[in-house]
Amino acid sequence: MKGMVFVELLNMAEAAIGEDAVDEILDRAELASDGAYSAVGNYSCSELIKLVEAIGLHVKASPEDLQTQFGHWMFRRFVEGYPGFFTDKADAFDMLEAIENEVHVEVRKLYPEVELPHFSTERFGGDRLQMVYRSERPLTHFCLGLIQACITHFGEPAEVDMVPLEGESQHAAEFTIRKAA
Ligand code: HEM
Structure with missing residues (x-):
């Protein structure tokens, strides 16, 4: 998937829980990209799913609800x-x-x-x-x-x-x- 999708997911999370909390989630999530996304790059969708789960856990939302948001x-x-x-x-x-x-x-x-x-x-x-x-x-x-x-x-x-x-x-x-x- 395009990096812009990942960048926007992190922007949404930052608006909700702040930059520090998002950095913590990225540190813990053990992502292949290390959480450094370029808007024009391409990354695996499974990484997006992993991020959605990790952010969902933090904000107490199901992965489905977080996808919808x-x-x-x-x-x-x-x-x-x-x-x-x-x-x-x-x-x-x-x-x-x-x-x-x-x-x-x-x-x-x-x-x-x-x-x-x-x-x-x-x-x-x-x-x-x-x-x-x-x-x-x-x-x-x-x-x-x-x-x-x-x-x-x-x-x-x-x-x-x-x-x-x-x-x-x-x-x-x-x-x-x-x-x-
Ligand atoms: C209500 C309108 C739209 C719906 C229902 C829709 C649906 C989707 C869905 C479900 C995906 C995720 C990929 C997948 O499920 O396989 C997607 C990806 C995408 N869509 Fe749409 N879309 C809409 C409008 C738009 C618009 C207006 C744009 C304008 C630029 C757009 C550009 C993209 C891009 C860039 C991706 C990411 C593809 C990738 O990362 O490889 N979409 N769209």
């Missing part, structure tokens, strides 16, 4: 860093439908070595969107946070349900997003 944080960073992706979308459904065939396609052009998930989407009427996530990486809860933050960003209330899809060779989950009546 991180999804919210990362979405806000994407909005700041790449505003162009967001301005031409009418609503959250438009945005979510554009991830697979537009946003992540452009991201791959910018950084050919990125590791991205696959999405398929289907709309049911005007108020329900189904999105299936598949990835080599166990980041379904990170994805949940990104989707929730996307809904918040566009300001139209909606609920997100996540159902893990078992028995697949990849990590997979089905998200159903329903606009509030």
Whole structure:
């Protein structure tokens, strides 16, 4: 994964528990990279999972909840860093439908070595969107946070349900997003 993802995870943790506590976590975690990440470097996703667990232990959050929180944080960073992706979308459904065939396609052009998930989407009427996530990486809860933050960003209330899809060779989950009546 891109170093920028690790840098942002540590930024989020520092904002919550301070730099010293984060340094302590990094010292104890015995990471291959020693916790020194360059935004443009590439690091193994298992190291991210290890960090999420270690930070979660410190703040008494489950790894799943921490992944979700991180999804919210990362979405806000994407909005700041790449505003162009967001301005031409009418609503959250438009945005979510554009991830697979537009946003992540452009991201791959910018950084050919990125590791991205696959999405398929289907709309049911005007108020329900189904999105299936598949990835080599166990980041379904990170994805949940990104989707929730996307809904918040566009300001139209909606609920997100996540159902893990078992028995697949990849990590997979089905998200159903329903606009509030
Ligand atoms: C709600 C919108 C989005 C969703 C649901 C989404 C989903 C995801 C997920 C789940 C991952 C983790 C990798 C995996 O699970 O295999 C990921 C990675 C990533 N996404 Fe998106 N994404 C969204 C928007 C964006 C936007 C707007 C950008 C703009 C730049 C972006 C750029 C990236 C990058 C750079 C990575 C890291 C890849 C790597 O480190 O190798 N995503 N995305």
